[in-house]
Amino acid sequence: MKKMFTLFVVLTTTALSMSAKDAAKTTPADVFATIEVANLTTSELQVGDQTYLQLMGRDDNADADVSLWLEGYTGEDKAYSVLAANSTMTFGGTDLTIIAGEITQSTDPEKGKVYDGYVAFTAEEDGEEYELTLGLKMYPAPAIEIEEEAV
Numbered sequence: 097m098k099k100m101f102t103l104f105v106v107l108t109t110t111a112l113s114m115s116a117k118d119a120a121k122t123t124p125a126d127v128f129a130t131i132e133v134a135n136l137t138t139s140e141l142q143v144g145d146q147t148y149l150q151l152m153g154r155d156d157n158a159d160a161d162v163s164l165w166l167e168g169y170t171g172e173d174k175a176y177s178v179l180a181a182n183s184t185m186t187f188g189g190t191d192l193t194i195i196a197g198e199i200t201q202s203t204d205p206e207k208g209k210v211y212d213g214y215v216a217f218t219a220e221e222d223g224e225e226y227e228l229t230l231g232l233k234m235y236p237a238p239a240i241e242i243e244e245e246a247v
Contacts, residue, residue, distance in 0.1 A: 127214055130231030131155040131187070133162055136211070137236070140169065148179065151199070151211055153234055161186045162232065164215070166199055175200040178215055185215065187230060192217040199232065207235040 133153035141148045149169035154161050164183040166176035178197030185192045197215035204210045211234040218227050 126229045127231040128228050131158045131160045133234040135237045136234040159189050173202050190219050192219050210235045
């Protein structure tokens with residue numbers, strides 16, 4: 097917890113503090129740090145006529161776990177809203193409460209589907225609540241070729 101508190105103290109000089117109602121107006125310029133998930137897994141969920149895409153992965157360097165749900169997923173390369181109520185995330189070992197977010201899907205010739213964007217969140221530390229924005233860059237791990245030598 098001390099590590100996360102120190103992170104917040106250092107970043108408060110550059111981070112934009114926002115209220116929950118301002119979270120929807122968050123832009124990438126408000127991002128205080130970006131995590132990179134290079135082992136992304138995805139799964140689609142169909143509920144009635146609505147499709148959701150779940151993005152899951154981990155960034156060991158930031159001690160961050162990500163499980164985000166994107167609303168209205170069509171498979172197209174475009175921006176999708178994060179379904180905050182069903183999404184979870186940790187950063188530096190601290191649970192974050194996601195209040196808004198937007199993730200843009202694009203296709204990279206080498207990495208495949210790449211997801212860039214941000215989530216606005218709240219986190220509590222020593223009885224104080226912080227509201228910040230975290231950038232995300234997520235893509236699947238590269239395929240590993242296995243060579244077998246038969247005798």
